[in-house]
Amino acid sequence: MKGPMIAFATAITLMISFAYSDTSDSFTWLDLGKNPKMYQEAKKAFSEELRPDIPEKVKPYMPMLYKYIAYIGVYNNVALVIIGYRESVKTPKSYDAFSAYSFDPNTHKKIEIQPKAYYYQWAFIKTASFEPSFIPDVVFKYYNCLECESVELLSSFRFDSKENIWKVRVWPNNDAHLMIGSDNQLGDDVWMYDCLHSIADFNDDKYVDIAIRCRETGEQTRQVKDETLLYTIQKGTPLRIKIKDKTKRAQINRALCMGQESPLCK
Numbered sequence: 001m002k003g004p005m006i007a008f009a010t011a012i013t014l015m016i017s018f019a020y021s022d023t024s025d026s027f028t029w030l031d032l033g034k035n036p037k038m039y040q041e042a043k044k045a046f047s048e049e050l051r052p053d054i055p056e057k058v059k060p061y062m063p064m065l066y067k068y069i070a071y072i073g074v075y076n077n078v079a080l081v082i083i084g085y086r087e088s089v090k091t092p093k094s095y096d097a098f099s100a101y102s103f104d105p106n107t108h109k110k111i112e113i114q115p116k117a118y119y120y121q122w123a124f125i126k127t128a129s130f131e132p133s134f135i136p137d138v139v140f141k142y143y144n145c146l147e148c149e150s151v152e153l154l155s156s157f158r159f160d161s162k163e164n165i166w167k168v169r170v171w172p173n174n175d176a177h178l179m180i181g182s183d184n185q186l187g188d189d190v191w192m193y194d195c196l197h198s199i200a201d202f203n204d205d206k207y208v209d210i211a212i213r214c215r216e217t218g219e220q221t222r223q224v225k226d227e228t229l230l231y232t233i234q235k236g237t238p239l240r241i242k243i244k245d246k247t248k249r250a251q252i253n254r255a256l257c258m259g260q261e262s263p264l265c266k
Contacts, residue, residue, distance in 0.1 A: 115176065
């Protein structure tokens, strides 16, 4: 997507102010290196969130002593701000956690996007339109923890035009975070996972869907659960559809396996 040209509105004395030279009906990530003035204004706006933790106040949790603004995306003069957290400056970047905020400079409203959580190794994937809308979702993936039985999750931020804020898209079963991979999980057995996913138009309605196939195998019991799910929006209603038809399941699996090397593709 070609982003609009953005200029910093110096005349407006708000924490963050953006002016568009052509249209506001588009989303763009700002290049913080090429926009140092915007970056400095963002640091002022989020000075409280960027303040290092006081170790005594966050016990028993590990204090985050280095915080920084990682990304700023903008639509309709409302910013999507991603803040990074690190235990110290010397901690490897691969251990960074992230949180997300919606910020409206016109109202000074600054809201941490719920559900409140740390996104470990947050990574932007793409913008994607799941339904008719001026602005596509911002799709990302992350891990729920590090050095643990971590789960890789897929989510997206959507822009709520009625409330004029960024939110996490919620799918059926109140599920905002879809599992696309997992470390071995310990329990009554050692459960191993093979997963594939794709973001594409699987029902030919001109809007994309999310297809996920995961196979769960018990190391000792050899019990297997193999499930293909399709997350789609039809007539404004989010749906979670378990694909049972063998022909449809095979069709989706071919799409999931395109260019992939996975046990699921053998």
